[in-house]
Amino acid sequence: MELHESASRLASALGAPIKQRLRLPLVLRAALRDFRGGLRGFGIFLTCIALGVAAIAGVGSVSLSLGDGLAAKGRAILGGDVSFDLAQRELKDPERDFLASHGRLSGVAIMRAMARREGGEAALIEIKAVDRAYPMAGEAVLDPAQSLSAALEESNGVYGIAADAALPARLGLSLGDRLDIGDAHFELRAVLVAEPDQLAAGIGFGPRVLMTDTALRATGLLQPGSLVRWLYRVALGDGGASPASDAEVESFVAAAQKAFPDAGWETRTRKNISPQFSRNLDRFTQFLTLVGLTSLIIGGVGVANAIRGYVERKRTTIAILKSLGATGSTVFALMLTQMLLVASLGLAIGAVIGAALPFVAAWGFGAMIPFPIAPAIHPAAIGQGVLYGLLTALAFSMEPLGRAHDAPVQAVFRDEIEPSRARPRLRYIVFTLAAAVSLIAAVFAFTADRTLAWIYLAATLAAFALLRGIALLIMAGARRLPRARHVALRLAVANIHRPGALTPSVVLSLGLGLALLVALTLIDGNIRAELKAGLPGATPSFFFLDIQNAKAGAFAEFLQAHAPDGKIAFAPMLRGRIVKLNGLAADAAQPKASAAWVLQGDRGITFAESVPEGSVIVKGAWWPSDYKGPPLISLESDVADGLGLEVGDEITVNVLGRNIAGKIANTRKVNWRTFGINFVLVFSPNSFAGAPYGDLATLTFPDGGNSSGELALLRETAQAFPAVTTIRVKDALEAASQLVGQLAIAVRGASSVALLASILVLGGALAAGRQARTHDAVVLKTLGATRTRLLAAFLYEYGLIGLCTALFGMAAGGAAAFAIVRHVMNLDFAWLWPQALTAAAAALVVTIFLGLLGTWRILGRKPAPYLRDL
Template sequence: MRLFSRFFSRPRAPDFPSRTGLNWSLVFRLALRDFRGGLRGFGIFLGCIALGVAAIAGVGSASLSLSDGLARQGREILGGDVSFDVPQRELSDAELHFLASHGRLSRAATLRAMARGEGGDAVLVEIKAIDGAYPLAGEAVLDPPLGLAAALSERAGLFGIAADPGLLQRLGVAPGGVVTIGEARFELRAALTSEPDQLAAGLQFGPRVLMTAAALQATRLVEPGSLIRYHYRVALSGGAGAAPASDDAVDAFVADARKSFPEAGWDIHSRMNVSPQFAKNLTRFTQFLTLVGLTSLIVGGVGVANAIRAYVERKRPVIAILKSLGGTGSVVFALMLTQVMLVALLGVAIGAGAGAALPFLAAYGFGSLIPFPFEPGLHLSAVGQGVSYGLLTALMFSVGPLGHAHDVPAQALFREEVEPRRGWPRLRYIGLTLAAAAGFLAAVFAFSVDQKLAFIYLCATSAAFVLLRLIAFLMMNGARRLPHSRSVAIRLAIANIHRPGALTPTVVLSLGLGLALLVTLTLIDGNLRAELGHASPGQTPSFFFLDLPASKAEAFTQFLKAQAPDGSVRLAPMLRGRIVELNGLSVDSARPKESVAWVLQGDRGITFADAAPEGSSVVKGEWWPADYAGPPLISLETDVAAGLGLEVGDEIGVNVQGRTIVGRVANTRKVNWRSFGINFVLIFSSNSFKGAPHSEIATLTFPGAGDPAREALLLRETAGAFPAVTSVRVKDALDALSGIVGRLAIAVRAASSVALLASILVLGGALGAGQEARIHDAVVLKTLGATRVRLFAAFLVEYGLLGLGAAMFGLAAGGGAAYAIVSRIMGLDFVWVWPQALAAAAAALALTVLLGLAGSWRILGRKPAPYLRNL
């Protein structure tokens, strides 16, 4: 008040706006002068805005830093400018000549095998056999620091290898020790501490082992049909010291290769697109985390609205002064909106600064733990996205409460308590709120790469808001209709739930939305872990055996039956192939659903059979007879068929070992992938690959729960008797996938914790905003004889009921959202993970009660006299 008195005591009259417009210069000066008293009451406002903006800007900046790292180091990650990958065959002389004529060429071969130490322990390893030109870009770092030629050369009849430190630990071998792979013995000469093209290799289930191509031949692991993959990297620079080729030259080379060898069946990656699937997954995951951060901003919007309501109430005397001096309601609104948006700018600046700094903090604190090239930098696009969301959220949630300031009467200057105006603000302010909301929605769609996901998110969030407001209304209406309890504490608690100015809508809205998000993410994480850890004794295989030569299948089956007479053995032929045509058209023109796009990316495992395998059932069409001898027929998994838009009778072209086989879809079948048994997306009729070299895949299933000691013994015996066979323990593979899911879950939990923190801020702000009313109530009740214990019990019951209502909604809404995502989007069987969901709900309930009681404790200690004088 002193500020405005000084301002209006100037000799000239205040230059208030006319009916035709506002004097924005005056409004801005008044807003700045009022800030001389500080930002008291805006702490929650600032915290909510800053948290949401920091989450959105931070996620975007971190993602772009990772993308920049991939782009800038794409040549090193790929191992050259362009990589040509083919399964189960080496390139022809014509293809090799074409590649070599465009630059330096390096060849490598990768496959899985078993490595055995001197003690007999066997470990699954990922072999990479390289030539003398490897790597064309980047550097392999060894410990001790040897050159690759020295580390891998042959000495005294033993080839050398360099291996991931994990292999040294698991086999208990130090540099200089001997390791057996296949039928050859190797000297482990160095630990491979850094592999330049590790990211391009994709998911690995075992430690990496580097060896020469000659050493790979000595292992005798490569036989016709072996699951080996050949990689040919080309550096277009033409010389070791020359500058890298331009992006246009790389694109032209790739186009020339596709045109010159359309039937090659190779998988081509350039340095600008090292891993398309990884880039796509990164974009999706970034958007998901951004939407989680956006949820925290929306939750914080409730706190913004509460803070603005409290701000308007505090400024009632100032508003009355302005009205008394001739100011209109529009002046008041413009002044307060200017102040609010200036504070919002401060909060946005704090959040944007924190988000922009996140990549640098991540690189400084966790740079050595990030398994990808990470280039921290200032990303204005990500920061701008957070700033836009923050300002639009502040505007959207503040215009409505500020609109009530328009009608604060001048009489408020002469009476401390004037009945506030109830109901909706004027139409102009409702329209402005809707315009801000429309801008917010437009921003969500504009910044989203997946419009469908953005639409689903907005619909779900809107539905949650409506449901939460409905729940709050039902709680208040139900409390109002309840019969009077004999307990004074319960009667007071119920009255507080439905009285004017009750905290019910705010608590239920903020806490319910944050808890729903937490329960959703908790259940999704629990379902993924349950899916990966799902094992049915007697049904889920204990082992997969790969690279089993067809000629040794019978001997291997007898070996397994002798080692595990109570086990069940299954075999199936296996080849690698890539879908290249759909109904005569290249897959480049296909528009598959996102859920099955992976089928067209890279090569897939395929098989041939006379009958439908276990764990699958024909849905449409019929299976071919056992003696079928006509054109190739295909059995296609039903979800993949629907995602590709294929029906029975359509044709699919698959490139296998450099030759395209076109088959007609004879039937579609439903596959139970949860059994983890042998099954394939594509199954051909047996005559399709008659005479083609192939290997067998086998499974061994124990009748009961797995015995680790027995499984370890079988692993050693198999590696010794059949060194060319790769043994994969199902539990180890699932543990590796579970580890990846766990690392992703950390990022999701970090983002969701921001939303929960925003909920806590909103709850604390609501308690602070209603503190004056609670103090008056407590003073009157204490004057009438209520004790502190009785009032404390009333508050305990009130906050317990509010928290229980929010928890019930969070469980229901979070469970429904998780069910939709897991069953409809992920295509998995949904299971209720009760312990985690109930723990989250119990934590929310306890949080509400504790915060409520913490805020009420100060109220109970106030003396009645100072407040009674003002009533």
């Protein structure tokens, strides 16, 4: 009765004569009139489209809002209009005079050190020493509220500090308590709540401690070769309320580079505060966008199922329209219009949610995000999500909609017992391919990393093909199983391989989402395990920095006395910045993404007579121990490949304001996993003759050490050598693990959208087969089957399909995680069985639950109404 009423509404809207070519407004009017009965059957369709669009538009909008926040507060975050960053040296007088002549100049020094309570604990800190001009933009927030000068001033030979809240917690300090840093005495006068230039200054492993530059010099930590960064900020002009224009800023940077081409400083402007952060944000956004696109494509399977079910429900209506004179093209246009109307609603819902996400992030998580966020409506990000959603809807809808073109008129009478299985016409296959190609083109158009796009598309296509093959294998295997004695099990096996079985839909919908979940879970778990678990006897327990070369022998004797079973290693260490590759400026180089980091900022470098432990020569040869010729360089092999360099090529490095050019003598493979002493760049020993440098040392315990012994050694080292910075590897890895955990939250959030889409698609696939299941149940009940037996048959069926899909998802996700962890991250891979099995068990439970949820209603249907239609 309902179908005839629907047909009547459509026929009334189309009017007579129906054989005439229809104009779009008439088709649109007919489509809208048919929707008067509601959108029943389109719930999964709407939700899948809305979820995918919301994920893509939301990720893009949040990323752009973060970028806008950085741009809007760039001057305050950078600490001026331009920043000149130097490693291990201060400005020379000509450089200082030049910068000061263009505006206000402020200098900040950043270095690691140890803070000590007298006779008590010691803790690693990040010193930030500022001058009187700091801050030139923004304001440092202290608790209790007071001026920065009052908090940091000297009083009776004791300097004041403002420290991050973590320091008093670690050392048990209260306001007014005293502590020692280097050779100077300090008093904790305030807790550092916020600093305007925190992002530009970098995020360290220890609590931030703010002090004056005079206090830093009093500590005795500034020795030749000390690992210290000097940041010189310039506020152009008078630095007042009307800052210099962007053109003036760029002109000043160019003039500084021209005046001092060999200064070796890294320049940053208020528009480019943190190049590394911007690059990482772009990459992370691309990754999350592709994860969101995955959820949209998974949802596309739900779209196809929903449209296929819609066409099946409308077959009688279509047959009636055709019997009244409607053409196949008219029917296709009508149903396409209806699909686009529903898709537009889903696109609008997703766009609204995505547009609101930056505001939700700023409101709910603004205090937790360490970067400024400026929430706003971003049409570009929203448009990208809407375009992806529309193309996905078209790509997955055209083929099932095309089947409506040739739906036979006799379906009114015979479709229940003789359904049509005709393929769609060639034109609709072409439409489907065109939409799919357009979606692929959009992925490449919006993704800066084309390699990543190729990998993603290849993986997606391979996943679809593999899942289809797995479904066919499951059906073929079920068909070849011996005839079961148990009736319910026999019915279940038959349902798995019969024509129109749910197997392909269930495997496809659940397999993609589960594989993604397992892969991300295993990658996250392996990274955390790598950070937490060292290699006893190979992974150092301590790094010691800023060891004055003259005191290296005394320090080695100290370690041997306090840790006699430990292995001690020393290496000279300087900081330098690669400025040229084969005479070409590093800024103009085009390295691979995997090696671009080497050209960003300054790097640790060393010199050695022999091959460092943990390195293996790949190409070339090591220099003789008595080599006295021009500087030679040993370069890490993966970096050499990423920079496009070979043995014999030239690298110029700026160290302590001096350019040193050296030829690559060899490339070597480095085992970074031991966390031992090793460097990307190793020079021949004569390269830095006469240059001031400090030593880096490691201490490795054969059994991996223990916490109580390590903490005791840390305290004793801080007391005996106050200028030496001690880094406990376990603490550093724990800090890195926390950062990985923060990133994992965003990844899990995006992947949960894909998993939710999988569950929705699974529910839609099960719902789409409800009509056929109802007829099967009616016939079986007529032949004497009980409700219990039918329920057992459905339970076996869903359980078997879900189990096979879960096993595949676990295997595919594990394989993807293995490839990424071993070949991309170069880490050892371990199967984390509890996490993988939990995900597989959850998938199995969801499949059975959704299947039985839909089946329960079927079992209660009376046979008579359905038998009358046969």
